[in-house]
Amino acid sequence: MDASTTGTADADAGLALFVLDGSRPFGERVCAHLGMAPAPHEEREFEDGEHKTRPLDNMRGRDVFVLHSLYGEPGASANDKLCRLLFFIGALHDAGAARITAVVPYLAYARKDRRTQPYDPVTTRYVAALFEALGTNAVMTLDVHNLAAFENAFRCRTEHLEATGMFVRHLAPLLANSEPVVVSPDTGGIKRAEAFRQRLAAALGRPVGTAFAEKYRSQGGVSGEMLVGDVAGKTAIIIDDMISTGGTIGRAARACRRHGALDVTALASHGLFIEGAQQALGGEELSRVVVTDSVPPFRMQSGTLRDKLTMLDSSYLFAAAIRRLHEGGSIAELLAADEPT
Numbered sequence: 001m002d003a004s005t006t007g008t009a010d011a012d013a014g015l016a017l018f019v020l021d022g023s024r025p026f027g028e029r030v031c032a033h034l035g036m037a038p039a040p041h042e043e044r045e046f047e048d049g050e051h052k053t054r055p056l057d058n059m060r061g062r063d064v065f066v067l068h069s070l071y072g073e074p075g076a077s078a079n080d081k082l083c084r085l086l087f088f089i090g091a092l093h094d095a096g097a098a099r100i101t102a103v104v105p106y107l108a109y110a111r112k113d114r115r116t117q118p119y120d121p122v123t124t125r126y127v128a129a130l131f132e133a134l135g136t137n138a139v140m141t142l143d144v145h146n147l148a149a150f151e152n153a154f155r156c157r158t159e160h161l162e163a164t165g166m167f168v169r170h171l172a173p174l175l176a177n178s179e180p181v182v183v184s185p186d187t188g189g190i191k192r193a194e195a196f197r198q199r200l201a202a203a204l205g206r207p208v209g210t211a212f213a214e215k216y217r218s219q220g221g222v223s224g225e226m227l228v229g230d231v232a233g234k235t236a237i238i239i240d241d242m243i244s245t246g247g248t249i250g251r252a253a254r255a256c257r258r259h260g261a262l263d264v265t266a267l268a269s270h271g272l273f274i275e276g277a278q279q280a281l282g283g284e285e286l287s288r289v290v291v292t293d294s295v296p297p298f299r300m301q302s303g304t305l306r307d308k309l310t311m312l313d314s315s316y317l318f319a320a321a322i323r324r325l326h327e328g329g330s331i332a333e334l335l336a337a338d339e340p341t
Contacts, residue, residue: 015326020068027067033319053088060096070108071295078108086134093135101138105294113149128153143269163269166312172203178235181209185252213252232260242270246280253285273299
């Protein structure tokens with residue numbers, strides 16, 4: 001068997017932030033913003049594929065946060081990571097932690113929030129039940145696919161962070177001499193696009209247009225070519241919660257170009273970039289692609305898509321949210337601030 005012990009004791013006797021090994025680079029950046037080290041824990045692997053994870057300090061009465069981003073990668077599927085996180089939360093609960101918050105930058109199964117076929121599972125709700133059963137008091141994540149479904153699935157407290165402010169701060173200086181139009185790649189993302197449009201208009205101090213693309217999904221295929229809204233001669237900014245194969249954003253980008261957009265930028269909180277993304281997004285339709293670091297670009301090969309990719313650091317946002325939750329501050333005020341602290 002193999003064992004690894006990580007972290008050192010935290011000087012704050014009330015707050016403990018654990019970073020599981022699979023999310024260590026991101027978690028260490030969060031800890032650096034908080035001015036603390038990850039709480040010490042042990043992760044032990046057994047020859048048959050089973051594992052054990054435990055805290056190495058007394059957790060009784062502590063306010064505990066556990067950070068693990070639940071994207072699948074070679075050697076660790078989303079299921080593997082979810083199971084490891086849940087088991088560790090159970091151990092913390094048994095150890096007497098006063099409050100346990102799961103900090104999950106990318107939440108697996110958040111897309112499967114409703115039945116689209118007969119007898120379909122509603123996996124978001126099942127994942128919520130697992131977190132609650134193991135003693136989770138709160139779940140913190142970034143830009144889920146459907147906010148209402150996420151909040152309704154969980155009975156425990158939910159803290160939903162948004163990348164809108166990061167995107168606005170990144171893009172506003174680049175739009176000084178252009179006329180932007182915010183584009184939702186489908187009707188389901190109109191609320192997200194409108195929230196971003198309003199924030200961008202406030203930052204620029206001038207009106208920002210809006211548009212949305214038609215999309216129909218059936219049996220895993222996507223169709224629809226219509227674009228509603230005026231993008232001719234303007235800078236189109238497509239915003240979505242994630243990029244997977246890139247088909248949805250690639251289709252919207254092509255529609256924007258066909259309707260005369262001078263420039264097209266894609267924004268997404270989570271960049272999965274699974275097989276096919278290079279072909280869908282690497283062409284001339286898109287000038288740039290901007291995502292957060294909730295998922296590292298380990299699938300991204302060198303090429304045109306990698307060249308146009310910008311990754312924004314969201315670790316400071318999670319650090320600020322953890323500090324506010326620990327101290328009883330307002331997450332809503334954090335998300336509305338021009339520069340989160």
